[in-house]
Amino acid sequence: MSSDILKQEDTLQTQFTDHASARVWKRLHISRLEVARILEDDQCILLGKDGASSKIHKLFFSALDDDWFVAVQDERSGVVVTVLPSNYHNRWHISPEALQLARKLIEKDGEHVPSLTIANAVGVMSFWFTAIFEDSRGIRRTVNLGSIPREGETTILRVMADTDVRDLVKDWLSQKIATGERPVEVLVRLGKKGVRTPVDLRSLGW
Numbered sequence: 001m002s003s004d005i006l007k008q009e010d011t012l013q014t015q016f017t018d019h020a021s022a023r024v025w026k027r028l029h030i031s032r033l034e035v036a037r038i039l040e041d042d043q044c045i046l047l048g049k050d051g052a053s054s055k056i057h058k059l060f061f062s063a064l065d066d067d068w069f070v071a072v073q074d075e076r077s078g079v080v081v082t083v084l085p086s087n088y089h090n091r092w093h094i095s096p097e098a099l100q101l102a103r104k105l106i107e108k109d110g111e112h113v114p115s116l117t118i119a120n121a122v123g124v125m126s127f128w129f130t131a132i133f134e135d136s137r138g139i140r141r142t143v144n145l146g147s148i149p150r151e152g153e154t155t156i157l158r159v160m161a162d163t164d165v166r167d168l169v170k171d172w173l174s175q176k177i178a179t180g181e182r183p184v185e186v187l188v189r190l191g192k193k194g195v196r197t198p199v200d201l202r203s204l205g206w
Helices: 003-010 018-027 032-040 096-106 156-160 163-176
Strands: 045-049 055-062 067-074 079-085 126-134 140-149 182-190 197-199
Touching: 018 032, 018 079, 032 055, 032 067, 032 079, 045 096, 055 096, 067 096, 079 163, 126 163, 140 163, 156 163, 156 182, 163 182
Parallel strands: none
Antiparallel strands: 045 055, 055 067, 067 079, 126 140, 126 182, 182 197
């Protein structure tokens, strides 16, 4: 990284964890500096806050990628902890209106904004996650956790190697589990009729 870029980053309040920096490099064609400027210039949409924590979720549009992303940021320190593709973000529903507005905040000179491409369009397969919980009496129940759209030819093995996916599944588990229960098994399948594959619970912190 050049000294000029480092000087520019030093003038910004927004900083990135190593994990968030790696996600920007892997997923976006714009730089970390450009993401920071989008966040600081409020060219983004506040989606919500993680309960009592200080983590806020901000939707923004990358013109170079022609796609939307969600930055998870500590509002106290300004540190971005991760950057997610908008279709990985299942905590809140992202409306077409929010996507359109996020795009307009980036587009310049009022140029025409094309119709939105809605994630999860017909024909796009998804990875579906299911959990089996067991209580102290040995009674089990099966719960659908959620789904993630498949990107290209991504396999189950590759998607579960993604730390953001594992963090998302952990979050789903914490939301769905009842007091006195423990997860016995987490299963993932490609498509609603795909073969269910067990996920290593140790990789999810259990």
